[in-house]
Amino acid sequence: MNITLDHYDKAIIHALQEDSSISNLVLSKSIGLSPSACLARTKNLRELRVIQRFTAFVDEKKLGIETLAFTMVSLSPLNREIANSFVQKINETPNVLECYTITGGQDYLLKVVAKDMSTYRDFIIDYLMAIPGVNRVETSIVMQTEKRTLSIPLDEE
Numbered sequence: 012m013n014i015t016l017d018h019y020d021k022a023i024i025h026a027l028q029e030d031s032s033i034s035n036l037v038l039s040k041s042i043g044l045s046p047s048a049c050l051a052r053t054k055n056l057r058e059l060r061v062i063q064r065f066t067a068f069v070d071e072k073k074l075g076i077e078t079l080a081f082t083m084v085s086l087s088p089l090n091r092e093i094a095n096s097f098v099q100k101i102n103e104t105p106n107v108l109e110c111y112t113i114t115g116g117q118d119y120l121l122k123v124v125a126k127d128m129s130t131y132r133d134f135i136i137d138y139l140m141a142i143p144g145v146n147r148v149e150t151s152i153v154m155q156t157e158k159r160t161l162s163i164p165l166d167e168e
Contacts, residue, residue, distance in 0.1 A: 093144035
């Protein structure tokens with residue numbers, strides 16, 4: 012379902028992607044709408060699930076989390092029951108930040124954080140490989156983050 016956004020909606024989304032803690036009053040002034048109109052539009056964007064939630068962008072290294080990895084997983088056999096069971100287990104795992112079903116030689120791509128490499132190794136061996144159907148795991152360790160954003164680009168009118 013595509014939703015048509017006008018320049019006010021896009022301005023609201025852009026501002027909230029930059030700083031979701033901005034007050035409605037400041038937001039309304041920055042985009043040139045009355046506070047009530049701005050609040051109504053923001054509420055509508057939330058009801059339409061264009062804006063799904065407001066959250067904090069955390070620096071994991073400052074919390075002692077040193078390892079960020081992209082982990083590719085192959086399931087065997089790959090069927091609906093195994094896939095659903097795998098996704099359910101992954102959704103219960105706090106150190107898996109993101110999970111994508113992908114095409115190509117692997118079935119899933121996971122974004123995983125761990126305190127250190129030893130903790131990551133234990134996660135792979137003791138948890139991930141123990142999930143029924145997990146056949147193969149391939150990992151790319153992030154050495155340095157060059158760009159990180161949650162902002163979705165909006166086309167300009």
